Structures are given as C-alpha cells and as structure tokens.
Amino acid sequence: MSAVSQTAVPAKRESSRAWRKLKANRSSVAGFIIIIFFVALAALAPVLPIPDPVATSWSAIRKAPSAAHWLGTDDLGRDILSRMIWGAQASLMAGVFSVAIAVAIGVPFGILAGYFGGWVDLIISRITEALLAMPFLIMAIALAAFLGPSLTNAMIAIGLSAMPIFVRLTRGQVLAVKQEDFVEGARSVGLGHLDIMLRYILPNVTAPIIVQATLTVATAIIAEASLSFLGLGQQPPAASWGSMLNVAKNFLTQAPWMAMWPGIAIFLVVIGFNLLGDGLRDALDPREN
Amino acid sequence: MVQMPVYIGKRLLVAIPTLLIISIFVFSLQKLLPGDPIMAMAGEERDPAVLEQLREKYHLNDPIPLQYVRWLGGVAQGDLGVSLRTNQPVLELIGQKLPVTIQLAIMSMFFAVIIGVPMGILAAVKKNTILDYIANLVALSGLSVPNFWLGIMLILLISVNLGWLPASGFESIFVDPVRSIQTMLMPSFVLGTGLAATLMRHTRSAMLGVLSSDYIRTARAKGLSPREVILSHSFRNALLPVVTLSALLFGELLAGAVLTEQIFTVPGFGKLIVDAVFNRDYAVVQGVVMCTAVGFIVMNLAADILYVLLNPRLRATL
Numbered sequence: 001m002s003a004v005s006q007t008a009v010p011a012k013r014e015s016s017r018a019w020r021k022l023k024a025n026r027s028s029v030a031g032f033i034i035i036i037f038f039v040a041l042a043a044l045a046p047v048l049p050i051p052d053p054v055a056t057s058w059s060a061i062r063k064a065p066s067a068a069h070w071l072g073t074d075d076l077g078r079d080i081l082s083r084m085i086w087g088a089q090a091s092l093m094a095g096v097f098s099v100a101i102a103v104a105i106g107v108p109f110g111i112l113a114g115y116f117g118g119w120v121d122l123i124i125s126r127i128t129e130a131l132l133a134m135p136f137l138i139m140a141i142a143l144a145a146f147l148g149p150s151l152t153n154a155m156i157a158i159g160l161s162a163m164p165i166f167v168r169l170t171r172g173q174v175l176a177v178k179q180e181d182f183v184e185g186a187r188s189v190g191l192g193h194l195d196i197m198l199r200y201i202l203p204n205v206t207a208p209i210i211v212q213a214t215l216t217v218a219t220a221i222i223a224e225a226s227l228s229f230l231g232l233g234q235q236p237p238a239a240s241w242g243s244m245l246n247v248a249k250n251f252l253t254q255a256p257w258m259a260m261w262p263g264i265a266i267f268l269v270v271i272g273f274n275l276l277g278d279g280l281r282d283a284l285d286p287r288e289n
Numbered sequence: 290m291v292q293m294p295v296y297i298g299k300r301l302l303v304a305i306p307t308l309l310i311i312s313i314f315v316f317s318l319q320k321l322l323p324g325d326p327i328m329a330m331a332g333e334e335r336d337p338a339v340l341e342q343l344r345e346k347y348h349l350n351d352p353i354p355l356q357y358v359r360w361l362g363g364v365a366q367g368d369l370g371v372s373l374r375t376n377q378p379v380l381e382l383i384g385q386k387l388p389v390t391i392q393l394a395i396m397s398m399f400f401a402v403i404i405g406v407p408m409g410i411l412a413a414v415k416k417n418t419i420l421d422y423i424a425n426l427v428a429l430s431g432l433s434v435p436n437f438w439l440g441i442m443l444i445l446l447i448s449v450n451l452g453w454l455p456a457s458g459f460e461s462i463f464v465d466p467v468r469s470i471q472t473m474l475m476p477s478f479v480l481g482t483g484l485a486a487t488l489m490r491h492t493r494s495a496m497l498g499v500l501s502s503d504y505i506r507t508a509r510a511k512g513l514s515p516r517e518v519i520l521s522h523s524f525r526n527a528l529l530p531v532v533t534l535s536a537l538l539f540g541e542l543l544a545g546a547v548l549t550e551q552i553f554t555v556p557g558f559g560k561l562i563v564d565a566v567f568n569r570d571y572a573v574v575q576g577v578v579m580c581t582a583v584g585f586i587v588m589n590l591a592a593d594i595l596y597v598l599l600n601p602r603l604r605a606t607l
Contacts, residue, residue: 130310133582133589137544138562142578145566146321222435226548229437230563245438249552252445259445263438271433278429 018207021283028279034272038265042088050082054237062255072257075247083239084261090240091269094155094224094233095217101159102166103213110170111197111205115178124167131164140223144232151224151240154233158223162216169212173205180204207284214280218273225266241266293597300593304586311582312364315575316357369579370572372565379576382561390557392462393480393550394542396473398535400481401488406531408485409492413500413527414519424489431486436545440479440552447475457554476553480545484538491534495527529599536592540585 022028041048057077065072071080113124131139143157177183178201186200227233228242236243241262248258327343344350348359363370369379405428412424448456455472462469499505500523508522547559554560558577565573 126306127310130307130314130582133307133311133540133585134314134578135540135544135581135585137547138578138581141547141562141566142318142574143321145574146318146571218433225435226437229548230551230566232566245441249441252441253449256445256449259438259441263435263442266438267430267434270435271429274429274433 018283022279025279025282027275028283031272031275031277031279034268035276038088038269038272039092041085042092045085045089048085050085051079053078053082053086053239062251062258064255065257071261072255074244074258075251075255080244080258080261083244084241084265087234087239087241087244087262088265088269090151090228090234090238091221091224091242091266094151094158094240095221095273098155098158098162098220098224099213099216101156102162102216103209105159106163106166107170107202107209110167111174111201113167114171114174115193115197115201121171125171128164128167128171131161132168134161136161136219137223137226140227141230141232144227149232149235151228151234151238154224154227157227158220161223162220165212165216166209169208170205173208174201177201177204211277211281211284214273215277218270218277221266221270221273225262293594296597297590297594300590304590307586308583311579312361313357315579315582316360318575318578319571320353364579369576372570372573374565374568374570374573379572382573383558383576383580386556386558386561388461389459389555390543390546390550390559392469393473393477393546393555393557394539396470396477397480397484397542397545398538400478401484401538402535404481405485405488406492409489409531410496410519410524410527412489412493413496416497424493428486428489431482431489434482436479436483437548437552439482440476440549443475443479444552459555459557472553473555476549476555479552480542480549483545484541487538487541488531488534492527492531495530496523499523499527529596532599533592533596536588536595539588540581543581543584 055078057073060069060073060077062075063069063073063077069079069081071084074080074083109124109128113121113128134142139161140154140157143160144154147153147157183196183200186196191199224233224240225242225245228240229246231243231246234240234243236247244262245259248255248262251258327340327347327349348356351359367380369383371378372382375382408424408427412421415421444456447453454475456475458472460468460472505518505523508518513522543558546557547562549555550557550559551563562574562577565571565577
C-alpha cells in the first residue's frame, strides 16, 4: 500500500496545481463558459418558453428575424431559435456520446497493448494503424452509410472512427508509466495484472486522455454536423444544427438567416471545446510546470 | 544514401499488414448491411430460383473467408467491383473523378501554405505580442469553423450578393483554364483555411524551436539582419516538419473534399462517395474507402522518405 500513498499525494498536489493553472487561463475559462451556456440551453430546452421545434406553420414560412421569431423561421414555418435550442441537445449529445464510445473502447485496448506488449501489442497496434489510415470523416460516412442514417448510428460511426486515436495515445502513455517504480512495487507485492492496470496504470494515464477527449468532442460535433448535413445523421423532423444547414442551403437567396445561425452555433461550441482542450493541455502538461 | 532503397523496401513491407487489415475492414462493411444484399440487387424479382442463381453468381453461398479471399484477389488486380448504378468498373469511376479532386487539393494546399506559413512565422517571431494572439485566434477559428458552413456563407456573399464567382460547377483545367480556376477558387479557399490553421500552428511551434537554438543566437551575434536570420537560417530548418506535415494532411484534404465538393457541386472523389452512399452503390463506397486508405499510406511513406531526404542527420543513420 506504500506505493499508493507515495503516488496519491503528488497526484493530488499535481491536480490542484493544474486546476489553479486552468482557472488562471482566460481563454480556457471563456471556452468553459461557452460550453456551460450551450449545455444549459440544451438541458433547459423542455422547460423554456419556446415554440414546439417541429410544429409547422404555413402562415410563417421563411419569415426574417422579428419580435415574434427572434432568429426567423424555416421553410416549413418552424421557429429557428427553438430548433437551435433543441438542436443543441443533438449536437452536444453526439459529441459527448461518440467520444465516450471512442474512450470506452480505445482506452482499454491501449492499456492492454502498452501493458502486455508482445503479440498483444503487435495485433492491436497494427489494427490501430490500419484504422488511422482511413480519414476520420470518410470512415464515419462509410460506416454511417452501411449502418443506416440515424443520430445513434452517426454517433457509433464517429465513436468508432475516433477510437484509434485513443488506443494510440493510451498505449504510448502506458509504455512510459509501466516503467515507473510504483508499478514495479505493485508487481513485487503480488498484485494481479487487472489490479495493476486499474489501480496504478489507469489513474496515471488519464490526464492526456482527458485533454484528447475534450478536443475530440469538438471534432465529433463537427463530424455529427457534417453527417447530418449530408443526411446521414439526425433525421427530419427532429432538429440538429447539421440537418438545419442541409435544408438551409436550398434557400440561400430567399432565407439566408436559415443558414447563418446553426453555423454560428457550431462554430461557438467547437471553439469552446478547443479553448478548454488547449487550456487543459497547458495545465496538465508537466513540461509547462 | 545507398541504403535508401532498403529503407523504402522495409517501409513497404510494414505497409502490407496494414493494407490487409484495411481490406478486411472494407470487406466487412458490406456484411453490416441489414437484410439480404441479393434482395436489393434483384429489385422486384422475388422468384426463389432467380435469387438462388444470383447468390451463386456472386458467390454469396460460399463461406465468408472464401468470399473475402476471392474479393481480395480481385482488388489486388484492380478489380474493385462494378457500380450498381452506372455499371462502370469502380476503379474506372475513381480514375475519372480523382483528377478533379487532385486539382482541388493542389489549389487548397496553395491557399493553406500562403496563409498558414507566413502567419506561423509572424506568430513565432512576434511571440506573446498582439500579433501572435491574433494569429492564434485566427488559427483556432480556422480549426473550429465547419468548412461546409464557410462554403455556404461564401456562396451567399461572393456569388449571390456580389456575383463575383460562380457558386457551383466545374471546368477541366485542360479545357478552359481561366474558368476552371474561377470555379475552383472558392472550394479550394474553403478547404485550404482549415489546413492553413494546422500549418500555422506547426510552423509557429517549429520556428519557436529553431529561434531559441544556439546557432540562431550566433547568427544574430555575427550581426546578420533579422530578415536574414529568419528567412535564411530559421525558416529553412523549421520548414522540415512543415513539409512532411503537408504530405500527412492528404487525408484531411480528402475528408474535407467530401463536403466541399458537395456544396460547390464539384464532380470529384468526395462527391462520388456521397452520391454512392445515397444511391446505395456500396461497391463504390468500398472502393473509395480502399483507395483513400492506400493513398494515405503512400503519402505517409512519401512523408517519411521526404523527412529522411531533407534531414542530413537522419540520412546519416541509414
């Protein structure tokens, strides 16, 4: 147990130092605020006093922004603000769930490859390299096409496409950590492989995984918007920012506002995650301390 | 340098298992399809005898490993199947569309380099000044803006409102070069901006590394002008990772081309895969994924070789 006490104290000190650095970084705080704003909007969507996002109104087709419809209406007379707020749910959910899939599969395989080495590493690394050779979006499109168009399948496709990045990252981290004295110590007191991997390796490789996951959420949100834009993600009449842009491109001259807002929302939320990710990287990188 | 062919040979050998795994993945894609593929092929035809005949014709009654080996044998000989929609061999279709995307890729890379590299140099030389912060913010924005939305906004502004450039269409550069460049300007700018952001970040970090090295301090101490120090001494060395990165950006270019070609109706490689997805032309989807992966591996190999060729220290270790 001495190994635990030896590593826990510096780890705690390290995390509070990282937290202080993160709070002092103005751009990452700005990123965090942007994310919280959109998360709050998405979470409060059912209770906010906004029109039904799928209710059509033939008398309000393609109306410009006004007091009645702050961001205007779309080709079916639906309120764009309402669809934007409900669309935030789809986009954020897609970003977070697809990264969760990528982490849930990628990290365990990365740990196995790094910890055991040998043929386990050889097989996992070769498969990872092969998957990395396929551009993220092309692989996601191919998977979404074969799985069928839906938001869930888009999330699976994006998650599977992002997974190899986490395998490679985790493997690299594990290779460094497994040489540490505390891992040797745990091994010498007779702990099993699973115990060592879960209690000693995993907590020491989480920092770069958190950074990568934050940055990948940004990529995943753009990927979901791209798939929905192509018609392979969220299906009508449900709203998502990408699918709203897909419709909007057909009405550029008649209703340019339809294309403006969803793009601005995607840009803001993605820049939020990128700013937070960059800040986390600076805060958690030991070379910066 | 004598050992360069050996190095290339070794790298090619390493690529073989990767390609085999990719082929298994691409082959497995069609097995993800819900339902019986023969039913989709047969259309209205529901006669069990005909369906069985089709199954025999396409070897779908064979065990899956045998089907894979047969498919791989075809792929190795350039047979990626036939498009269900146009009845053309997939490889031929890709061959027709690829030059369009290559033109788009070259023009996009041009924009990426002329925007990203000078911005990266400027940000490094003026580190921690307002110029550095602006350059970083522009790069971050470039990475965060969805390129399909940027495309839509440019169409709205430049084509619809100002009428300066066509919103869509394509002309081969060999038929009408002026029109070809006009139609490709907006798509390549859109595709280039995201890459410019990546290039800017890498150029900045490579330049910062070089600028803090001893030989730059010596060059400054010798009284060389800042211009000479930056362009002749620093940039030449910082260029190394940037050149190799450009080769690696190939995958990003292809992925970006999918959406850009869709928005500007450019009949390239990217539009081919999207059209194939909607026409349920799965052989084409598989063929495009396979070719993209092969292209990516080749570009990776080219980047590695370029890195060795450009770096005298690595050349010496061969």
